[in-house]
Amino acid sequence: MNILTFDIEEWYLEKAYFGAKQTKYAEYDRLLEEILQKLSEKSLKGTFFCVGKMATDFPTVVRKIFDAGHEIGCHSNTHQWLNKMTFDEAMEDTHAAVDALEQCIGQKVLSYRAPAFSIGSNNKWAFEVLASNGITCDASVFPASRDFGGFPEFAKMEPTAVKYNGIEIHEFPIVTTKALGKQVAYSGGGYFRFFPYTFVEKRMKKVPYSMTYFHLGDLCPVISGVMTKEEYEGYFNEPGTAKARYLRYFKTNLGVGGNKKKLFKLLARMKFDNLMEADQQIDWSLQPVVSI
Numbered sequence: 115m116n117i118l119t120f121d122i123e124e125w126y127l128e129k130a131y132f133g134a135k136q137t138k139y140a141e142y143d144r145l146l147e148e149i150l151q152k153l154s155e156k157s158l159k160g161t162f163f164c165v166g167k168m169a170t171d172f173p174t175v176v177r178k179i180f181d182a183g184h185e186i187g188c189h190s191n192t193h194q195w196l197n198k199m200t201f202d203e204a205m206e207d208t209h210a211a212v213d214a215l216e217q218c219i220g221q222k223v224l225s226y227r228a229p230a231f232s233i234g235s236n237n238k239w240a241f242e243v244l245a246s247n248g249i250t251c252d253a254s255v256f257p258a259s260r261d262f263g264g265f266p267e268f269a270k271m272e273p274t275a276v277k278y279n280g281i282e283i284h285e286f287p288i289v290t291t292k293a294l295g296k297q298v299a300y301s302g303g304g305y306f307r308f309f310p311y312t313f314v315e316k317r318m319k320k321v322p323y324s325m326t327y328f329h330l331g332d333l334c335p336v337i338s339g340v341m342t343k344e345e346y347e348g349y350f351n352e353p354g355t356a357k358a359r360y361l362r363y364f365k366t367n368l369g370v371g372g373n374k375k376k377l378f379k380l381l382a383r384m385k386f387d388n389l390m391e392a393d394q395q396i397d398w399s400l401q402p403v404v405s406i
């Protein structure tokens with residue numbers, strides 16, 4: 115089982131942090147159109163995790179995805195990391211996001227992904243926040259260490275029922291593999307850009323379950339410049355040292371040129387489901403249960 119997901123935030127980030135350039139909006143519009151077209155050709159349905167602000171500030175984008183038959187999931191309200199919020203802040207953020215998305219599409223939102231996979235052992239309460247806001251499926255766990263969090267103690271790389279403080283959520287974690295001396299992902303983000311196509315396909319065929327995750331920014335062939343100190347600090351809420359900003363630049367732009375082609379090849383050669391389709395196909399009585 116391979117699950118196809120996209121995180122949708124680029125229009126909002128451009129508006130909030132990068133100068134609201136019409137050329138950028140147009141570029142994202144074109145890229146989205148191309149992706150939706152490709153998915154329609156292959157009869158594939160994905161889950162598109164959208165930030166709540168996309169629903170209020172760019173409702174036509176969210177509606178377009180929804181009208182093409184894809185699942186709309188929640189990707190926080192303003193793309194702030196959950197591990198930098200208090201319980202109350204996370205409650206408020208999730209409520210605002212789910213509410214905005216549901217009003218936009220006129221349907222319940224049941225799936226969630228935290229920005230930067232920011233649910234870990236220090237903020238397990240996030241599962242309670244999600245359940246209180248009607249979320250039944252989550253795809254926020256990255257079961258290895260990473261730049262902004264990760265949840266290595268989770269230790270499961272297959273659909274898993276998470277129990278916490280009386281609630282239960284169906285978790286669809288990222289799958290990692292040992293490469294470059296550590297556990298890394300390969301079916302999304304910067305790792306998908308980094309690894310050769312054949313490596314990714316071979317790994318995905320070897321395991322019974324894969325979770326993909328793509329951002330439109332990863333698929334645009336336009337190379338963005340090094341962020342200014344102010345842009346970096348405004349966006350990441352971390353000190354914008356030259357080292358941090360250049361590292362981010364290289365990570366952001368590595369392999370961007372051929373990435374869309376790689377994605378389309380994957381879509382042509384593999385079968386995918388979205389989160390809701392997968393959730394319905396799974397016999398949860400056979401899946402692991404993790405009490406955290």
Ligand SMILES: [Zn+2]
Nearest residue numbers: 121123229230
């Ligand atoms: Zn994101």
